[in-house]
Amino acid sequence: MIQGNTGEWEVVIGLEVHAQVISQAKLFSGASTAFGAAPNSQVSPVDAALPGMLPVLNRFCVEQAIRTGLGLRAQINKHSVFERKNYFYADLPAGYQISQYEHPIVGEGTIYLDMPDGSTKAVGIERLHMEQDAGKSLHDQHPSKTYVDLNRAGVCLMEIVSKPDMRSAEEAGAYLRKLRAILRYLGTCDGNMEEGSMRCDINVSVRPVGQPYGTRCEIKNVNSIRFVQQAIEYEANRQVELVEEGGTVQQETRLFDSRQGVTRPMRTKEFAHDYRYFPDPDLLPLELDQAWIDEIASSLPELPDDKKQRFQDDYGLPAYDAGVLVADQETADFFESVAKGRDAKTAANWIMGDFFAALNRSGAGLSESPVDAGKLGGLIDLISDGTISGRIAKEVFEEMWESGKDAGAIVEEKGLKQISDTGELEAIIDDIIAKSPEQAAQVKEGNQKVIGWFVGQVMKATQGKANPGVVNKILRQKLGA
Amino acid sequence: MSELIRLNLSDALAGLEKGDFSASELTGAYLAAVEEVRPLKAFITETPEKAIDMARASEGRRKKGDAGLLEGVPLAIKDLFCTEGVLTTAGSHILDGYQPVYESTVTANLWKAGAIMLGKANLDEFAMGSSNMTSYHGAVENPWRARGDNRPMVPGGSSGGSASAVAAHAAAAAIGTDTGGSIRQPASFCGIVGMKPTYGRCSRWGIVAFASSLDQAGPMTRTVRDAAIMLRAMAGHDPKDSTSVDRPVPDYAKALTGEVKGLKVGVPKEYRMDDMPGEIDALWQQGIDWLKAAGAEIVDVSLPTTKYALPAYYIVAPAEASSNLARYDGVRYGLREEGRSLDEMYEATRAAGFGQEVKRRVLIGTYVLSAGYYDAYYNKARKVRTRIAEDFAQAYEKVDVLLTPTAPNAAFPVGEMLDDPIRMYLNDVFTVPASMAGLPAISIPAGLSEEGLPLGLQLVGRPFDEETVLRAAGVLEEAAGFDAEPTFLAGRG
Amino acid sequence: MAVDKETVARIAKLARIEVDEAQQEALAGELSNILGWVEQLSELDTEDVRPMTSVVEMSLPLREDEITDGQRAEDIVANAPETSHGFFVVPKVVE
Ligand SMILES: [Mg+2]
Numbered sequence A: 001m002i003q004g005n006t007g008e009w010e011v012v013i014g015l016e017v018h019a020q021v022i023s024q025a026k027l028f029s030g031a032s033t034a035f036g037a038a039p040n041s042q043v044s045p046v047d048a049a050l051p052g053m054l055p056v057l058n059r060f061c062v063e064q065a066i067r068t069g070l071g072l073r074a075q076i077n078k079h080s081v082f083e084r085k086n087y088f089y090a091d092l093p094a095g096y097q098i099s100q101y102e103h104p105i106v107g108e109g110t111i112y113l114d115m116p117d118g119s120t121k122a123v124g125i126e127r128l129h130m131e132q133d134a135g136k137s138l139h140d141q142h143p144s145k146t147y148v149d150l151n152r153a154g155v156c157l158m159e160i161v162s163k164p165d166m167r168s169a170e171e172a173g174a175y176l177r178k179l180r181a182i183l184r185y186l187g188t189c190d191g192n193m194e195e196g197s198m199r200c201d202i203n204v205s206v207r208p209v210g211q212p213y214g215t216r217c218e219i220k221n222v223n224s225i226r227f228v229q230q231a232i233e234y235e236a237n238r239q240v241e242l243v244e245e246g247g248t249v250q251q252e253t254r255l256f257d258s259r260q261g262v263t264r265p266m267r268t269k270e271f272a273h274d275y276r277y278f279p280d281p282d283l284l285p286l287e288l289d290q291a292w293i294d295e296i297a298s299s300l301p302e303l304p305d306d307k308k309q310r311f312q313d314d315y316g317l318p319a320y321d322a323g324v325l326v327a328d329q330e331t332a333d334f335f336e337s338v339a340k341g342r343d344a345k346t347a348a349n350w351i352m353g354d355f356f357a358a359l360n361r362s363g364a365g366l367s368e369s370p371v372d373a374g375k376l377g378g379l380i381d382l383i384s385d386g387t388i389s390g391r392i393a394k395e396v397f398e399e400m401w402e403s404g405k406d407a408g409a410i411v412e413e414k415g416l417k418q419i420s421d422t423g424e425l426e427a428i429i430d431d432i433i434a435k436s437p438e439q440a441a442q443v444k445e446g447n448q449k450v451i452g453w454f455v456g457q458v459m460k461a462t463q464g465k466a467n468p469g470v471v472n473k474i475l476r477q478k479l480g481a
Numbered sequence B: 001m002s003e004l005i006r007l008n009l010s011d012a013l014a015g016l017e018k019g020d021f022s023a024s025e026l027t028g029a030y031l032a033a034v035e036e037v038r039p040l041k042a043f044i045t046e047t048p049e050k051a052i053d054m055a056r057a058s059e060g061r062r063k064k065g066d067a068g069l070l071e072g073v074p075l076a077i078k079d080l081f082c083t084e085g086v087l088t089t090a091g092s093h094i095l096d097g098y099q100p101v102y103e104s105t106v107t108a109n110l111w112k113a114g115a116i117m118l119g120k121a122n123l124d125e126f127a128m129g130s131s132n133m134t135s136y137h138g139a140v141e142n143p144w145r146a147r148g149d150n151r152p153m154v155p156g157g158s159s160g161g162s163a164s165a166v167a168a169h170a171a172a173a174a175i176g177t178d179t180g181g182s183i184r185q186p187a188s189f190c191g192i193v194g195m196k197p198t199y200g201r202c203s204r205w206g207i208v209a210f211a212s213s214l215d216q217a218g219p220m221t222r223t224v225r226d227a228a229i230m231l232r233a234m235a236g237h238d239p240k241d242s243t244s245v246d247r248p249v250p251d252y253a254k255a256l257t258g259e260v261k262g263l264k265v266g267v268p269k270e271y272r273m274d275d276m277p278g279e280i281d282a283l284w285q286q287g288i289d290w291l292k293a294a295g296a297e298i299v300d301v302s303l304p305t306t307k308y309a310l311p312a313y314y315i316v317a318p319a320e321a322s323s324n325l326a327r328y329d330g331v332r333y334g335l336r337e338e339g340r341s342l343d344e345m346y347e348a349t350r351a352a353g354f355g356q357e358v359k360r361r362v363l364i365g366t367y368v369l370s371a372g373y374y375d376a377y378y379n380k381a382r383k384v385r386t387r388i389a390e391d392f393a394q395a396y397e398k399v400d401v402l403l404t405p406t407a408p409n410a411a412f413p414v415g416e417m418l419d420d421p422i423r424m425y426l427n428d429v430f431t432v433p434a435s436m437a438g439l440p441a442i443s444i445p446a447g448l449s450e451e452g453l454p455l456g457l458q459l460v461g462r463p464f465d466e467e468t469v470l471r472a473a474g475v476l477e478e479a480a481g482f483d484a485e486p487t488f489l490a491g492r493g
Numbered sequence C: 001m002a003v004d005k006e007t008v009a010r011i012a013k014l015a016r017i018e019v020d021e022a023q024q025e026a027l028a029g030e031l032s033n034i035l036g037w038v039e040q041l042s043e044l045d046t047e048d049v050r051p052m053t054s055v056v057e058m059s060l061p062l063r064e065d066e067i068t069d070g071q072r073a074e075d076i077v078a079n080a081p082e083t084s085h086g087f088f089v090v091p092k093v094v095e
């Protein structure tokens, strides 16, 4: 919602994500998909559209698209058609992109967003289709020339189109995070937006609450979730101001300038883009048989939503915690090994608390963490069997992170074992009471607060190792509180 | 030496086998013939050095006893086939200097079979034409002249250079491509045999694409037997072409039994057009009588959609061409005309690089695919195609093969019809329907027009039934006994 | 279907072929003739005919996901009118 001068405005957002499919070879040629090679070294004559070259479809790319469709709970279309999208551009060698248009391989589906308040929101998937990536144009190598590298040309992309179901930048961010998680769980795309293996086009429009959709603008090729959210905020406000000042929104393609944090119209005017789609006569329609689809379905991993539900049901975690822990497979697995045979909520708290904090501070990935699941579990065991108090545990954890030693060893060395022995504590307490007659008197007069002061004194005397429960009990007896 | 070039492909193979002469001798004779026929402009590129090397290599293989199907036979290759390291132009200015780094599957098959390349044959630009007048490298001349008329005649098109070279005995045989009649019509104009196999029989990989759903390579030869031998070497499944069919290649020559007793030959009434010249009608009747005399059963059939095949073709072919030719943009190969912006460079390059007919077809194709017209034109044409295929399928429930004229007229003088595209397009009225249905068809020389120019008859068969087509063609060839010689014959001195 | 000069200019732009005024005039005539002749297709009822997808009765072949090409940049740029450091080079493009 945007509060304008004329009233409340609703932001309407739809996203088109281009996700690069994980495969060895390109969609229609045998050249490698690996990044970072010398210019035009991962190009076959097919990718360069040399005369007489013909496309042959990569079976695994089709499988990846089907797998993704199933992961998005979407309809798999047994009949799909590759068409030519005709337009001229320096990095589009054939003068057309082989894509899918009227008959995409995947139809409608749904993605459930995990919102910070623990709630979920359903966003519709319109379609998923397969297409070729274009090459790369480098405009900054020469003052008057553009350099073209075709290494990317022909790599398989999945274009995943959402319905205009999102209403805020926050939801758009949640959508992208969830989509990326699903693709990573499935192993169909590495989801790396910085390297461009996941690119996002944003459709934004605004409307007074309850009114029909306004004119939308498309913001092309935004390459991080943060930028997507910035671009939406800026563009939505721009449109509201424009309309409230009596202007009208032009349907146009805009680019996001991440330095200025603004969107502006593309300089190359899309003069009458007329793509002249028609079925590629070099290819036949793609007909899928149910057996293959079933086979792929049976091999799907447990996906974030199911995992989240299971974490709530089996571990009794709150929705929010479960959502955070399943955000990526590695974290979910880490949690499950820590929680094994332990109190799950304690495990979740430690992972989402001190552990994540330390991880963020170090900038390390889960796999490089000096404290592995086993060690963290060991620490939690020492808390639950009363060997150390929660307060001491935080100290121990920091030490573990520094030294990589496990909790038991550290507790031994530093003698951090908790003192629960009544005799030992009574002696200490008697000594303190003897030294503090007037405080003792205040307690006897009924000033409960002062008990806390005594606890503090005991803790000081034991460097925090005294068992707080036991200390309280003895104090109350001795002070007759 | 010149008697060697009189031998058709089969006889040359026999002579090489017997050791009457060597591949080098045969090749030498043909290289001389290629030079001699230069006035016909049948070749864009001559490759004598390559031919001599290939001939020597061929002799080596023959000595070692591993002679291939076409061992030592010199061929002309339509310049639409990409040949590794050899200029490949498609008859267009826009491919100036283009030297492929790969060899088309069909030519690779020929070389594997031991054939020898004499050079790259001239053609209509991007195979768009029926006269060979649209080639950037000059109009090919037909070795035939009309009686009492010294004007040069067109060889037909688009495989006009291939047809002209074979007819003038400047090659033992040639290969061409046929999209709407580009093998059969020039074969008819030049008095040779030309066959378009079933779509998918020969790989399209490495052939400069004109209309992908129609293009098909085929042999152009002096005899039906030669065509059978050539096709066997050319055909076969190619995993690099998604429309190439995976089925065994028969020994087509074995099909030439000379026997058509009981064969049902269909005569489609829709091919008898009101304004059809009497001599064409007469030749057609002659063909019917020959087959009947040989014991075939003649059956009248109807192909109701016939008259719509040509207009539908002139939507489908230009539409696909407009997209297939988009890659000629001055970026990765061929001609570039500089421009201040990328678009200016594109527009200048394509304006300078494409000839008039190519531009015309690219623009038509762009138009019929453009927003709002797709259903009215392209999709309509695809539906008409379905109807045409259904017509044939029904006919083949009653008959085994169809007999028709190849073209509605004989060769015409160079320069004619250029100003009248539609009249030019009508040259293909009898060949286009089989192309639209992807069916195998052959043209064989059956007689001469009143002015003494060759006329062909066409046989059209069931999908992948090249054998029946060849068998019937062999009988027709025998009956016709066509032995007339063109005005310009290499080695006649 | 009559094609006018403006239409010729528009499709020539789409096809990236420079066509001057005079040619536009001529082409408008030629294209109108051809399209007019093609119009006869409308006589034919194709109401419930399915558009032909392929003349061959076969299904789309699929290849295995194996690297079988590439590592031949010099081949790829061998015929290019202008290259630099292994890139194709074109006039500057503004986005
Ligand atoms: Mg899109």
Ligand SMILES: [Zn+2]
Residues within 6 Å of the ligand: A018, A131, A159
């Ligand atoms: Zn896309």
